[in-house]
Amino acid sequence: MKLCRILIFGFLHMLSSNAMAAVCEFYPDNTMGNIRFILPATLSVPRDTPNGTVIYESPIVTLGTIPSSFKCSAVHSEGVRNTSGITQAGAQIFPIGNTGIGWQWIRPPSGKVWKGFPGDTDVAGGWGWNGSQHMLRLVKTGDISGSATIHSGQLGKFVAGEIEPLAMNTSGTRVVSQSCETPDVKVDMGTYNLSDFPKNGASAKEKYFFLNFKNCPTGINNFRFSFSPTAGSPVWDAENGMVNLNSNSTAKGLALQMRFSDGKSLKLNQNYIRKAPTAQGGNDSVGLQARFVRIEPSNAQMRAGDANAEIAFVVEYL
16 A cells, blocks of 8 residues: 655735724825915025024914814824925924925924924824914025025925825925125114103104115115014004014003104005115115104003114015
């Protein structure tokens, strides 16, 4: 009798039905959303600006109802994938090509900066964007030769696990590495008595001064400028160019009003256009006036003392 052995070889592959399941996924009928920031047409950066300097920070954008909600079943990685340049894990500034400019995605009110994916981790749960706040910050990261263009379109995406729930887009801008010299201006407003402001709305005599543009380089056709309240001197009446006295002031009941030297109204946070002196550069100036105005109806609330204020001057070169 001859015996033979039958050898049978096989492979049994056990695959759990959950092994390939995504950690993060959109809720039904939800998909990637978009947020868009409108940038100024031109941003001017002085040539000697140090790397790391913030050259632009957008107003806060608050999202309304947006169908981009998602859920994650476990701890997962999150962060930003830079689509305008390289993505470095954990980085807080994302380069925009070879422009010498980088961008940051900021989350008010915490001021959190999202890092390059994978930058952080988060726990399991569900999230949505309704009512969330966002800011875009541009940072100088290298040399800007002549001008650099940030094209309209997508800068990057927020990533959670395997999905991309939200994309950041901009209108684009041109970053110009040139500027005029605009020295700070200190205006001595003089000395007054409380009796110089007999009633609410009374104003002191105007003080005239100039805001100078010196040694402007070639290639500038127009100035676009605006005046903005500062954290120290917040707005009182933007339509009439008025800010509060700063916290170092001991006088009470007054605000500072700015106008153009011909008496025309100057509105805060409004852009004004002025033609540059020549295409070959040169010097120019804007004539202004400032005065104190009483804003307190009650004489009992008026107080003598030091009266100081600051206003920021913002200029773009076109």
